[in-house]
Amino acid sequence: MISNRAFLTAVFSVFLIIFLWKDEVTLVFSLSFSLLFYFVFSSVVMQGRRLLLLSFSSYFLFLFLIPGYAHYMSGNYPFEWGYYQKNDVFDAALLVFLFLLSASIGYFTVGDSEGGSYVEVEEEVNKPFFYLFSLLVVLMLGSILILGGVDRYLQTRMEAYLYSNLSTIESALFFQGPRVLSFVFVVYVCVSLRTFSKLTVFQLFCFASGSALFIIFNWPAGVPRFYILGYILSFCVIAFDFNNKIYRAIYWICLVVGLLVVLPVLNFFTRDKEFFFEELFVRYLEHGDFDGFQSVINVVVFVKDEGVQYGSQLLSAIFFFVPRTIWSGKSESTGSIAAENAGYLFTHVSAPLPSEFFVDFGWPGVIIFSFVLGKVMAKLDTSRIFKGKGGGIFVAVVFGFSYIIFRGTLVGVIPPCFVAIFTAYVVFKYGFKRVEKYE
Numbered sequence: 001m002i003s004n005r006a007f008l009t010a011v012f013s014v015f016l017i018i019f020l021w022k023d024e025v026t027l028v029f030s031l032s033f034s035l036l037f038y039f040v041f042s043s044v045v046m047q048g049r050r051l052l053l054l055s056f057s058s059y060f061l062f063l064f065l066i067p068g069y070a071h072y073m074s075g076n077y078p079f080e081w082g083y084y085q086k087n088d089v090f091d092a093a094l095l096v097f098l099f100l101l102s103a104s105i106g107y108f109t110v111g112d113s114e115g116g117s118y119v120e121v122e123e124e125v126n127k128p129f130f131y132l133f134s135l136l137v138v139l140m141l142g143s144i145l146i147l148g149g150v151d152r153y154l155q156t157r158m159e160a161y162l163y164s165n166l167s168t169i170e171s172a173l174f175f176q177g178p179r180v181l182s183f184v185f186v187v188y189v190c191v192s193l194r195t196f197s198k199l200t201v202f203q204l205f206c207f208a209s210g211s212a213l214f215i216i217f218n219w220p221a222g223v224p225r226f227y228i229l230g231y232i233l234s235f236c237v238i239a240f241d242f243n244n245k246i247y248r249a250i251y252w253i254c255l256v257v258g259l260l261v262v263l264p265v266l267n268f269f270t271r272d273k274e275f276f277f278e279e280l281f282v283r284y285l286e287h288g289d290f291d292g293f294q295s296v297i298n299v300v301v302f303v304k305d306e307g308v309q310y311g312s313q314l315l316s317a318i319f320f321f322v323p324r325t326i327w328s329g330k331s332e333s334t335g336s337i338a339a340e341n342a343g344y345l346f347t348h349v350s351a352p353l354p355s356e357f358f359v360d361f362g363w364p365g366v367i368i369f370s371f372v373l374g375k376v377m378a379k380l381d382t383s384r385i386f387k388g389k390g391g392g393i394f395v396a397v398v399f400g401f402s403y404i405i406f407r408g409t410l411v412g413v414i415p416p417c418f419v420a421i422f423t424a425y426v427v428f429k430y431g432f433k434r435v436e437k438y439e
Helices: 003-018 024-045 051-074 088-107 127-148 168-193 202-218 225-239 245-270 277-286 291-308 312-319 334-341 353-382 388-407 408-432
Strands: 118-125 433-436
Touching: 003 024, 024 051, 024 088, 024 245, 024 433, 051 088, 051 388, 088 127, 088 291, 088 353, 118 225, 127 168, 127 202, 127 312, 127 408, 168 202, 168 225, 168 388, 202 353, 225 245, 291 334, 291 353, 312 353, 312 408, 334 353, 334 408, 353 388, 388 408, 388 433
Parallel strands: none
Antiparallel strands: 118 433
């Protein structure tokens, strides 16, 4: 029997094809839109929080596919270096469609986890861990701040790319790592303070120092806007119960408002000199932050020119902590090498996840790794393990930073995402004492 979701998606697909089909590229675009419509609808009506389904569908619909379609139809891409052959654009569109199709098969073929219903009996802060963890984090971040200097962090992105001349390890140590570590620490302290019956001087010190460090390391004018988006989304997951379908529907409304209003306002503070409300929608479609589809085209062209990299990009991202002095063949980021191959003067650009799979493993890699990605997202979304306050912090951080991972490039984003997710997992395992039972 055909489900309501499948029937509505089929009807929607027919209308999309009729409305959007101008050539073979727009036909593939319409099929990708249909898949994402199914994702969006499912993220609201399915049981459970479905956080990764939310982030996956929202990123690839609003931050990737809609701007990409607009760029193709207008012929104006965010970065105007070079002309793209029609067959390269078609290959990029087909690549995205296969990525979405394989991920959807992987995700929707996973059922809910086995086991009884979860009942939280008792939960309290693990005080020895809280004191030790807080002390170590404050001392570590304070030391980094002293070494780097406060003024170095209180700059806008247009005044200087703070870590553009640093190695991957130095960038992770002085900027990316402290940013996300201070964020997870503040979240943990805030959640923990709510459980204490009586606040002590040390606990208040942890909150005050953690907040100050977070503000300095994440100075709004200097931090990438996708970090701010990740922070906001993580706090929303902690504050609201996304098991409730109403909150998931509200999320979609807020996302649209955020893209059309909040991000342009943030852009005004970090880059622009002028701000015009009447240009919000145009700026959303034309902004360089939404260059994902163009970056995929660049990677397709790069693979055609230079060949598949056979895992070197992925390995360089995973082993980011290995210095280039030891590993001379360590790769630059996928976005950078593809942009350089395309003739960009500015190569600090994204490489969305489908292009990362393609540059390393070609068409088979896109299908296989996308399917595995869908499976992993479904397992995390349906798992009964990550419950309680510690589990809530972990899934919130994964949700917030998943946007950064989807956008890429992996060599650039894996270090901060690893620090954030690993720290959140440590908090989940040891930050709280819980008594559970299954009925």
